[in-house]
Amino acid sequence: MxxxxxxxxxxxxxVVLRTQKLxxxxxxxxxxxxxxxxxxxxxxxxxxxxxxxxxxxxxATHVDVQLYLGRSLDIITxxxxxxxxxxxxxxxxxxxxxxxxxxxxxxxxxxxxxEPALRLYLLxxxxxxxxxxxxxxxxxxxxxxALRALANAGYQPALGECARCGAxxxxxxxxxxxxGTVCSTxxxxxxxxxxxxxxxxxxxxxxxxxxxADASESAVRRxxxxxxxxxxxxxxxxxxxxxxxxxxx
Amino acid sequence: MYEGVxxxxxxxxxxxxxxxxxxxxxxxxxxxxxxxxQVRRLAEVLLQVKERVRFCTVCGNVAEADRCRIxxxxxxxxxVLCVVEEPKDVIAIERTREFHGRYHVLGGAISPIDGxxxxxxxxxxxxxxxxxxxxxxLIIATDPNLEGEATATYxxxxxxxxxxRVTRLASGLxxxxxxxxxxxxxxxxxxxxxxxxxx
Ligand SMILES: [Zn+2]
Ligand SMILES: [Zn+2]
Numbered sequence: 001m002x003x004x005x006x007x008x009x010x011x012x013x014x015v016v017l018r019t020q021k022l023x024x025x026x027x028x029x030x031x032x033x034x035x036x037x038x039x040x041x042x043x044x045x046x047x048x049x050x051x052x053x054x055x056x057x058x059x060a061t062h063v064d065v066q067l068y069l070g071r072s073l074d075i076i077t078x079x080x081x082x083x084x085x086x087x088x089x090x091x092x093x094x095x096x097x098x099x100x101x102x103x104x105x106x107x108x109x110x111x112x113x114x115e116p117a118l119r120l121y122l123l124x125x126x127x128x129x130x131x132x133x134x135x136x137x138x139x140x141x142x143x144x145x146a147l148r149a150l151a152n153a154g155y156q157p158a159l160g161e162c163a164r165c166g167a168x169x170x171x172x173x174x175x176x177x178x179x180g181t182v183c184s185t186x187x188x189x190x191x192x193x194x195x196x197x198x199x200x201x202x203x204x205x206x207x208x209x210x211x212x213a214d215a216s217e218s219a220v221r222r223x224x225x226x227x228x229x230x231x232x233x234x235x236x237x238x239x240x241x242x243x244x245x246x247x248x249x
Numbered sequence: 250m251y252e253g254v255x256x257x258x259x260x261x262x263x264x265x266x267x268x269x270x271x272x273x274x275x276x277x278x279x280x281x282x283x284x285x286x287q288v289r290r291l292a293e294v295l296l297q298v299k300e301r302v303r304f305c306t307v308c309g310n311v312a313e314a315d316r317c318r319i320x321x322x323x324x325x326x327x328x329v330l331c332v333v334e335e336p337k338d339v340i341a342i343e344r345t346r347e348f349h350g351r352y353h354v355l356g357g358a359i360s361p362i363d364g365x366x367x368x369x370x371x372x373x374x375x376x377x378x379x380x381x382x383x384x385x386x387l388i389i390a391t392d393p394n395l396e397g398e399a400t401a402t403y404x405x406x407x408x409x410x411x412x413x414r415v416t417r418l419a420s421g422l423x424x425x426x427x428x429x430x431x432x433x434x435x436x437x438x439x440x441x442x443x444x445x446x447x448x
Contacts, residue, residue: 054432
């Protein structure tokens with residue numbers, strides 16, 4: 001907390017993950033902050049057209065926010081915009097569904113409120129920026145974010161050695177429940193047998209090797225996306241709602 | 250905790266949107282204080298609303314018959330259709346007295362994070378209404394927030410092949426405010442939707 005701030009007041013950078021109506025004119029804003037993890041806070045009067053908040057607390061907006069510590073929910077007192085990612089997502093339906101899936105993933109991977117999640121925050125800001133700047137295929141951007149966010153949460157998939165016995169790869173089997181690539185001895189029933197290229201794309205996305213990912217063919221990307229989606233759904237209890245609406249490219 | 254039926258009343262009132270436990274208690278004791286006739290009228294209206302009011306089979310607005318008052322009014326312009334999220338948005342636009350076309354109520358906006366997709370809204374019904382070519386202009390009046398905007402983008406895209414003119418309600422600066430307080434999105438949209446001044 002800064003020196004000149006009154007007790008109970010704090011300031012942080014954040015991405016708006018979700019908004020929910022509250023009462024007549026308020027909203028509960030779920031934020032993923034740089035220093036305080038996931039925070040839920042009330043924006044009073046935000047639904048009135050005269051609100052000082054304007055569009056600053058729309059989903060996917062990157063903000064500099066000042067909050068007042070509350071008993072259950074904090075109160076948002078001031079907001080400045082850093083990046084208007086959401087405003088740029090709205091113009092393209094495919095990016096909108098992809099961005100929504102990122103926000104939901106970030107929310108679901110922060111189980112506890114106020115548990116610091118700096119790495120996830122940085123991953124999310126980077127992914128939203130890449131999405132609106134259209135640097136890569138939007139689906140690849142989502143897959144890269146999902147894989148890295150999962151790895152950050154302790155669920156990094158094996159993409160070479162066998163996830164079970166550690167035998168060095170490459171192996172031709174991939175088991176979502178088994179934790180990634182598996183050897184033919186360890187492979188559980190129902191393991192998929194993706195192409196070697198699809199595994200290469202997953203590995204590239206995980207380490208940020210965009211040259212390899214961007215050069216992949218669309219059939220291979222679809223395969224990699226399918227594996228990522230299945231892996232993500234497996235690790236998030238109840239699955240991800242937004243993923244159903246992501247259009248298959 | 251109160252006893253029996255008083256507590257039941259407080260519990261039921263507390264289930265209503267925007268009514269917390271304190272308000273529920275206050276309303277309950279207000280009802281205990283007023284005369285029986287007034288309470289009976291309230292109870293009757295509540296039951297009648299459930300029995301009589303349904304949703305218009307054409308536009309999805311609230312109606313007391315198969316079709317609503319606006320859909321059956323021959324003076325309304327059938328060539329202009331205004332798409333809104335909720336019946337209460339119909340009321341808001343009707344209050345302006347500026348719109349003389351008809352409506353289509355979607356029943357919400359596309360919100361992937363809440364699990365609401367296009368097939369959960371009355372979009373198929375909208376496409377059916379547009380099929381005969383009678384509608385020349387579709388005004389999309391969904392909320393000016395991310396979900397509403399993305400829904401507008403989606404509708405514009407799927408309606409494009411039908412050759413209907415698609416317009417969006419202008420959004421921009423709130424009337425009566427100071428420019429310096431506008432956020433960048435609002436100001437950006439106001440620039441996007443600027444118009445020539447007639448002199
Ligand atoms: Zn093995
Ligand atoms: Zn109607």
